[in-house]
Amino acid sequence: MKVRTTVLCLPVADLHKTLDFYRGTFGLCDAQIDGGMVALEIPNLSLFLMTKGSYESYTKKANRDALMPGSSAPAVISCAVETKEDVDQALRKAEVCGGASAGPAAIDPESGGYIGYVTDPDGHLWELVCPYQK
Numbered sequence: 001m002k003v004r005t006t007v008l009c010l011p012v013a014d015l016h017k018t019l020d021f022y023r024g025t026f027g028l029c030d031a032q033i034d035g036g037m038v039a040l041e042i043p044n045l046s047l048f049l050m051t052k053g054s055y056e057s058y059t060k061k062a063n064r065d066a067l068m069p070g071s072s073a074p075a076v077i078s079c080a081v082e083t084k085e086d087v088d089q090a091l092r093k094a095e096v097c098g099g100a101s102a103g104p105a106a107i108d109p110e111s112g113g114y115i116g117y118v119t120d121p122d123g124h125l126w127e128l129v130c131p132y133q134k
Helices: 015-026 052-062 084-096
Strands: 007-011 037-042 045-050 076-080 114-119 125-130
Antiparallel strands (some): 037 045, 114 125
16 A cells, blocks of 8 residues: 555634634644635645534544544644744744643653644644754
8 A cells, every 4th residue: 555645634623713723823824714624734744623513524434423622632743843943933822822832842851852732722732843953
C-alpha cells in the first residue's frame, strides 16, 4: 500500500471559534468554513475540524458513535516549527484566540527540543516543538 495523503478529522463544538483560533494562533489565514468543517492544509497533513453532524457522517459509516471533545481530547498533535520564537508566539496567541497554553515552553531534557503546549477551544492538544539546534 502506498499512502498518498493523511487526513485527521476532529470534532469541534463551534466552527467560528475554531476558525478564529487557528487563524490567530497558527496564522492559517486562508482557512474558511465550508460544508460543516474547517479544512486546514498543514505540511504533510490535512486537518478537518468538523461539526458533530459532519463528524458523524464519517463515524456512522464505521458503525461508531461520534465522541465529542470534553475537557481533554484523547490525542496529541505534534508539530515541528522553525524557531523558539515561533513556539513562544503561538503560546501567547493561543490565549488571545480562545485556546489555552499549558504554561511557558521549555527545553525538554530528553530530546533537547524547545517544547510548548496549547489547546484549541475544544481541548485538542498541540505540542509545538523547535527541534534541538546547536
